[in-house]
Amino acid sequence: MGLALLVVIWLITFFSTYFFAAKTWWLPHGASTSAPWIDHQFGLTYIAMGVVFVAAQGALGLFAWQYRDRGSASKVEYSHGNTKMEVLWTALTAILFIGLNLMGSKVWADERFEPAKADAVPVEVTGMQFAWYFRYPGPDGKFGGTNPKLVDPSAGNEAAIGLDTSDPAAKDDVVAGTMYLPVNREVNLTLRAQDVIHSFFVPSMRFKQDAVPGLAIHMHFTPIETGDYEIACAELCGLGHYKMHGMLKVVSQDDFDKWLASREAEKQ
């Protein structure tokens, strides 16, 4: 029985570790400035935890076999523990865990403590059951007012977020169901939700943030590769949660300007 435990525990450890180490499934391709930092911290944590995992499971399997009851051949060490070992182990764990944490803190601080740069592209993201809408302030650089009474989800875009067209600042606002961003420029996000909590999740941008009714949450990230990236909702928001997805198209600055201009033209 001891041998069986050793074999099974070691095999479980081997297979679990193999699929991590072989990166059979891994973080999706990262296409934002923060991706390398986050992935680095992930890798570091993964190695530290991987070593502890293999060591602990390895010891568990080994002890089960080595110290199985072999009748009179087994000698039990009568011991209530070892304070020195206990202190050493505690200190090592504390250093490892807290150390890892502090290393990750800088990345977090860069992501979340600093506001967006002045030249960032402002985009307002609104989540509602079960769609994302993206608003660009237009040439005036100002988001116009919205009015809950004007919300009409079935009409889509401007009407879906209840854009108040009587507000002069709202006249040039562009609302789209697909997010366009210029590459290598920071985006200054304002996240809102209309009904329940949603979570704006763009795996390739290493970006996730809940959109909460009643709050305007300011965030930023910088895409560094052109391409199409899927947007998911990561907070349970109702029966259509699974289909609340969108597309982020990261394009050149020129293409971005052209797209925005054409949307402005459509509004006139």
Place this chain on the structure above:
Amino acid sequence: MATTATVHAHAAPQGFIRKYIFSLDHKVIGIQYYFLALVAVFVGMFLSLLMRIHLIWPTAVLPLVGEIKPETYLSLLTMHGTIMVFFVLTTAPQSGFGNYFLPIQIGAPDMAFPVLNMLSFWITFLAFVAMIAAFFVSGGAPLHGWTGYAPLSALPSAGPGEQLGADLWVISIAIFCVASLMGALNFITTLLDLRAKGMTLFRLPLTCWAWFVTAILGLLAFGVLLSAGILLLLDRNLGTSFYVPLVVVNGQVMGHKGGSPLLWQHLFWFFGHPEVYIAILPGMGVASQVLSTFARKPIFGYKAMVYAIMAIGLLGFMVWGHHMFMSGMSPYSAFAFSIMTMAIGVPSAIKTFNWLGTLHKARIRFHSPMLFAIGFVSLFVSGGLSGPFLAQPVLDIPLHDTYFVVGHFHLIMGVAAIFGIFAATYYWFPKMFGRMMNESLGRIHFWITLIGTYAIFMPMHYLGMAGHPRRYSQLTELAYLHDLIPVQQFMTYAAFITIGIQFVFVFNLFWSMFKGPKASDNPWEATTLEWTTATPPPHDNFGGHTPVVNHGPYEYSVPGAPRDYVMQTDPVTAAAH
């Protein structure tokens, strides 16, 4: 310390109803809780099987259930989570085994408040009935997840199941909280006041320490959830706005304004995180007890274990914000919650180290309880080590609300805690029912459950790393999920096998209850007080006398002792410490 323990508060009842239904005997109540949890775990497991079937055969029409629509899937996961957390993981290890064995292990004739004890069981039962009723009301069970985030949970128009079903869900949880508060008071008082002579705090079995600290956690946590639930009911039915700001649902302006959705999250997780430890601490206690017994060796670092349990209990109340790193909470507070969360990993690591230390240079007997205790340690390590990933706010950016989280908490507070329940069942069954469980069936149950649970829950980490969000009823909408469907299929097949083998356990349980070989008073040659009394124990636990405790709880292989264990009540000799 009690001086009145010789006087038992109530005589043994004679009628069937007072003996088995409205019993005041903590042993009967413990068994009632256990069977309630057994029913609940099969309901919860059935729901999870339906989910797993739906994920890989989304259009399948199932017998009894019919077609599973997206909202049905969300109801299944809501009810699965709620039933498992409250009626299984809180009920069996603490209220079930704790009720039965805490008084006996401390040498008391019963709980301090037998009537309160009976009430807390029947109120829990009522809560379970209310929860199950949510399936059968118009609109069905709620779809807001076991975490019930507002405003989704606060707005009846936010989705199917959010009407009467959601009210029943909140009411059931509120009732459950009341029962748990009563239970917690009873446990705390009993442990503090009814210990036998000589049963000092540092002679308590680690199971008692775990039940005691769990009860304190329950006392502090369930009150908060109860209040939060009442506020939610008010928001839902009386138009208050504790959790709901001005919102527009499908073009309709709701009547609320000014409420805070984050308030619910803070209150919920102030309960919810300690709840994780409420589920796992008793399992840790059982694992310690069983490992020491079958290793024939004192537990390694008894005092360190006690302090670790206390540290986990204390820190458990300071980490709730780590569920909210992506919620819009201040990013600065994330720092504090993150450090605290990493800190709570330290006592958890101490416990693991001490379990391994207990096995080192031991003489291990591999009976079913021991197999499950070793499985517990393995699962605790596996589930625990994904914690330091999720404790870092920056890694929550890719991992929060993905399958990585689902894998993490299922391994540690789901399956590890369940392994604790299995270990406790195989270990104490002989004492509770007077017969032995079948060892061969126990082993088959262990091997397939161990391999099966790893096969189900380890791949969830891979899915999570790949960005697979949790709580998705269909995998067809997001293109990047398509490649992950084979992993989901593998998990469903593993779930079929693992769930199937649980019927072997149930068969073994009931068959052994009537047909198993008769158990002696101390079949495992263990040391704690429950093994000093008759099997099954008499109504007053010790047959009219009160035990006197002379030894610590885990005196195995004491040099010079006549046999390889010294029971807690054995007389003091020169050989024993």
